[in-house]
Each structure stands twice: as C-alpha cells, then as structure tokens.
Amino acid sequence: MTTVTYDDFAKLDLRVAKIVSTEPIPGKSRIVKGTIDLGDEKRDVIIGGAQYYQPEDIVGKTVIVIANLEPKTMAGVESNAMLLAADVDDKPYWLTVVEDVPLGSPIK
Template sequence: MPISYDDFTKLDIRIAKIDSIEKIPGKTRIVKGVIDLGTEKRDVIIGGAEFYSAEDLVGKKVVVVANLEPKKMAGVESNAMLLAADVNDKPYWLTVNEEVPLGTKIK
C-alpha cells in the first residue's frame, strides 16, 4: 500500500546509541534497552534477543523512529522503534558510522 510523501515526512527517524540492555524476566526474544538520542534517553523494547548478546548491542549507533506512540510490552513501555532488516526472522539493525552525531534526523 503506497503512502504519500506527506505521510513519510511525519516520521521522526533519528540516530540513537544503545546505552544499556537489561533482560526481562521470563522473556527470551526481547530485552529492555535504553537509547540515547543526544538530547534525551528513552526506554525501548529490542527484539532479537535470542540472536544477540548485550555486548553485541551496547554502544551501537542505530536508526530509530522516535515519534511512535508508546507501546507497553512485557510490562515495559517502549518509546521508540529500532529499524532493522529482517532476514528469516533475524533482525539486522540499521547502523551508521561513529561520525554521525546522536539525534541526527534521517531524511
């Protein structure tokens, strides 16, 4: 289904860094993460926990949709969505090099 250019421009897509990861009791496929958008930090739910360790994720600069309405999963409120390519149900997080400042808007 096509979306209009105006719809696309409503998305606030930015660069964030994964600051920390915590396991969620009883969950094996998702973890709680804290991301840094440069001007603020947010809690997020990160999928793919069965494929990646915390060490694989912490410190990565990723691409996020920053203006989705909050969604609660497993008792944790997620306040952004990390973007990933999905290959056979395994996420490959969209990343950028270290020179891109946190909070940079993607157009």
C-alpha cells in the first residue's frame, strides 16, 4: 500500500451527494450516465457497476463523491465527479452516511 501525506489527502474535496437520475449508455453494460445533486449544483457522472444494479435502483441513494477530480470523458459522457465505493469482487458498494446530512456537506 502506498502512503500519501495529509496535505495530499486534504486536496481532495469529498462531499455528500444524491444520485438524482440515471440512464443507460448505448453499447455499455458496465457503466451508466448519472446526475448527482451536490446541494448547490448538479453534475453528470459516470457510474460503474451497472452489471450489478438496475439504473433506476440507485436513484435516490446518498453517496460520497470526490467533487474536485478533473473531468474525464468515457463513452462520450463527461464525468465531473467520482463516486466512492468499496470494491468486493468488482462489485461496488457505494459509500454513504447513516444520518440525514445536507447535500454538499464536506467529508473530513
């Protein structure tokens, strides 16, 4: 395992978000296009693990995202954040918060 400094970790803008919509990407079975709500703005993202979840089943989930990751285009869709998940045998288990937390709240 590689270690990072606290200063490097502090550069990440981790925030609470809600998945507000999803839609399939033609020709892609492992990713979907999603929209997340960060409280003060909505962003398009690519969501992996589509082979394990129906797109509509993850709508409404509260998740943790890296909000300041540089945009990346995949399958013609620009992703403007990254959802964090535990990875068990390639299946994502989305990180979340237990209580009702305002969207956009920072994770420290």
